[in-house]
Amino acid sequence: MDGVVLHRTKVMPPLDDVGLTPAAAYIQYCATARLIDAIGVGDWLAHRRHLSIIELAELVRRDRWRPGAQQARQVLRHLDAGSRSLPESEVRLLLGFAGLPVPEVNVSIVVDGELLGIVDLLVREVMLALEYEGRQHAESIVQFNRDIQRYATFRRHGVEYLQVTHEMRTRPRTLVSRIHTRMVELGYDGPAPVFGRRWDELHAPIPAGAVRQSPIHNEKGDPATRPYRDGRPGRRSAAG
Template identity: 35%
Template sequence: MTRGVYATGSEEPTLTERAAAAVLVSPADAVITGVTALWLPGVEIGSPEPIRVATETAGQTVRSGVRLSRVRCLPDSRRRIATPQAAWLAACADLDLVDPVAAADWLIRLRRVTPAELGAAATSASGRGCRLARSAAGLAQSGVDSPKESELRLLLVLAGLPEPRCNPRIGTADEPIGQMDLVLEEFKTIVEYDGDQHRTDPMQWSRDIARHEAAVAAGYRIIRVTHGRMKHPREIAETVHKALTDRGYRGPRPRYTNLWQTLFESRRV
C-alpha cells in the first residue's frame, strides 16, 4: 500500500487505509490535510492523491504517493486528520476557484462549518492560497446540493449575471411545486442541473417531470443543463441572459473575463 507498510487481504486499500499508512511512515507529528482530508468525510473535490501530509519536522522523508509539506504551525486536527475548516484552507493552495467554492458549499451543507467560520478562517489565513480562500469564502452559499450546482452557479455569477437562490422550495402552501436548483425569482427563471441520477432513476425522472410541469404552469421558465451542456459554458450564460431579458432584466450582458475563460472554458468538465 505504502512502502514499509503492509496490509493483509487481497482487496484494494481504501483511502482511509492509505492515509493511515501515510501517517505511519511520516514524522510523529504528521497530520493528514488538504484535499485528502476533505475526501475522508466525503467532500470529493479534486484528487485525494498523493496523500497530503503536514509536519513541523525538518527531517527528510520521501515516500511514493505521499506529499509531505513542512509548515510553521500544524493545522487544527482530530485523530491526525485536519479539521474540515483547516483542510479546506490547505486545499485552496492546490485548486482553482471553482473547486474550493464547491468544497465550501458542500461543507456548509453537511454542517461541518458555517459561512461565517469559513470567512473568518480565510480572512486570517496567510501564505499560499490565502487570496483564493478569501475569494472562495465570499462566493460560498448555503443550500447547494452538489458540486455541479456550485460550478453552474459560479458560471453565471462570475459572468456578471444575478445571483440565484440555491434549492429553494417554490409554490404556495395551497399549491406547492417543490425544490428547484437555482432560482431567479424576480424573473421567474429556474436553472436546473440534470445529473445522471435524474436520467437513470425512473422515480426521480417522474418527479422531475411533474415538478417542471407545475413550475411552467406557474409561469416559470426552466433552463436545463446536463453534463454535456456544461462543455459549452458561453451558450449556457447566453441562454440564461436571454431568458432573464425576456422577463424584464436590464442588467449587463455576460462578461467573459480571463478568469471566467480559465475556469469554465479551459478547465476539464
C-alpha cells in the first residue's frame, strides 16, 4: 500500500487510545530529521503538552535500540517547552549553533514595576528582544494594532528590539549576522558568529552515535549547562 511501511519489532512502542504515543512517534521522526527540525518539532510538542520531555527521556533510555532513539537522545538537551512556535525555536538555535549567546524564550519585560509585554526571545547579555513577525501579524487588524502599541511602549521605555520576518529566516546566515551587528551596537564584545562544523550539523540529519556534552555553547565558549525545560512553560521576567 502506498505510504504504508511495515516495521518488525519484538516489543511494541507505547500506545494510547489512538495509536502510537506522540513520544514514540517523535523518536521515529528523529531517525531521519535534520537536527534543527527535530528540535523545533520537539519544542512544539512539549509546549502543547503532547509529550513530556521527561517521558521522552525515559523512553529513549528504556528502548535505546529503537530507530531514532540515539538521535532523539542527542536532541533532548536542546529542547525547551517554553518555545511557542517553530520560528522561535529556529532563531534560538541559529544563534546558539553559530556560537552566539542562546536567547531565552517568552520573557516578561518589566520596567519600573510595569509589565510592558512578553517578548519571543531575549538576548539577556545586551537586553535585546527578538520578535518574530508571522504573516498573521499583518493579516489581522487587531494583532497589527496591538503590535504597533506594544512597540511604541518599548520605545518609550528604551527597550531595544529587532523584528524578525519569514523572509529573513530564509537567509539564516544573514539573519544571524544582522542580529550580531545589533548586539555589538548595544555593547556585546563576545565572539563573532561562526558558520562552521557545528552550524552545518544543525542543518543535517542527526547521526546515530555518541552524545556530546552540548553542541550549544554560551557566550564564554563553555558548554551550556542550562537544562531543558519541561512541563508548563513559565514566564521569566527581565527587570529593567
